[in-house]
Amino acid sequence: MSRAIESTEAAPLCLRRARFEDVSALLRLIEESIEHGCRQHYGPAQRRAVFLTYAESLFVDVVQPFDTIVAERQRRLLGLAQLDPRVGRLRALFVTPALQGRGLGRILLTAVERLARARGLRALEGAMSMNALDFYRHAGFTPRRGQEQLVRGGVVVPIVDMAKPLAQGSTEDP
Ligand SMILES: CC(C)(COP(=O)(O)OP(=O)(O)OC[C@H]1O[C@@H](n2cnc3c(N)ncnc32)[C@H](O)[C@@H]1OP(=O)(O)O)[C@@H](O)C(=O)NCCC(=O)NCCS
Numbered sequence: 001m002s003r004a005i006e007s008t009e010a011a012p013l014c015l016r017r018a019r020f021e022d023v024s025a026l027l028r029l030i031e032e033s034i035e036h037g038c039r040q041h042y043g044p045a046q047r048r049a050v051f052l053t054y055a056e057s058l059f060v061d062v063v064q065p066f067d068t069i070v071a072e073r074q075r076r077l078l079g080l081a082q083l084d085p086r087v088g089r090l091r092a093l094f095v096t097p098a099l100q101g102r103g104l105g106r107i108l109l110t111a112v113e114r115l116a117r118a119r120g121l122r123a124l125e126g127a128m129s130m131n132a133l134d135f136y137r138h139a140g141f142t143p144r145r146g147q148e149q150l151v152r153g154g155v156v157v158p159i160v161d162m163a164k165p166l167a168q169g170s171t172e173d174p
Pocket of ligand 1: 033036037096099100101104106107127132133134135138139
């Protein structure tokens with residue numbers, strides 16, 4: 001049975017802003033995270049299309065300033081989340097395969113929500129992959145529309161746009 005990440009590890013988990021030198025390790029983490037976490041909902045071509053879509057657009061802060069948070073323990077990157085603070089969009093949330101289902105996604109999402117509130121945003125939204133819908137529902141997100149499609153190189157990937165209101169001054173965060 002899986003156990004919560006904080007209760008099983010001796011070294012503390014650290015959340016910090018992503019740095020330029022993290023990029024190649026983060027791309028590897030994202031690829032592995034998708035290969036593992038999406039395998040029951042998306043085929044190989046769809047997983048490749050999802051990875052390439054993120055790989056191409058995630059680290060373009062030069063033109064658009066995003067907030068990118070990474071989780072690391074003993075210098076090992078374990079997950080990342082990215083917020084577009086201009087529109088309150090959750091652009092990415094990935095947990096390394098071995099830790100999926102052990103609470104790190106929730107920790108990163110809570111950190112993004114706190115950041116979004118601090119920036120005065122009233123809601124968080126994002127295009128969610130099919131394997132992650134229950135995770136987001138569990139965290140208070142609801143679908144804004146029906147199922148939609150990401151299309152890349154002729155490969156169709158179903159996704160669902162979801163949103164969550166962010167109560168200002170909410171006490172729900174730990
Ligand atoms: C989706 C993802 C980010 C979730 O992170 P995670 O660390 O695996 O999820 P957590 O362990 O933090 O789950 C938090 C809660 O959601 C619940 N949950 C998570 N996934 C769930 C699922 N598929 N179905 C039902 N509940 C789920 C957990 O039971 C947990 O509940 P609790 O707080 O009551 O214990 C992670 O699995 C991942 O990286 N998947 C592959 C990449 C991906 O799909 N990213 C999202 C793109 S939109």
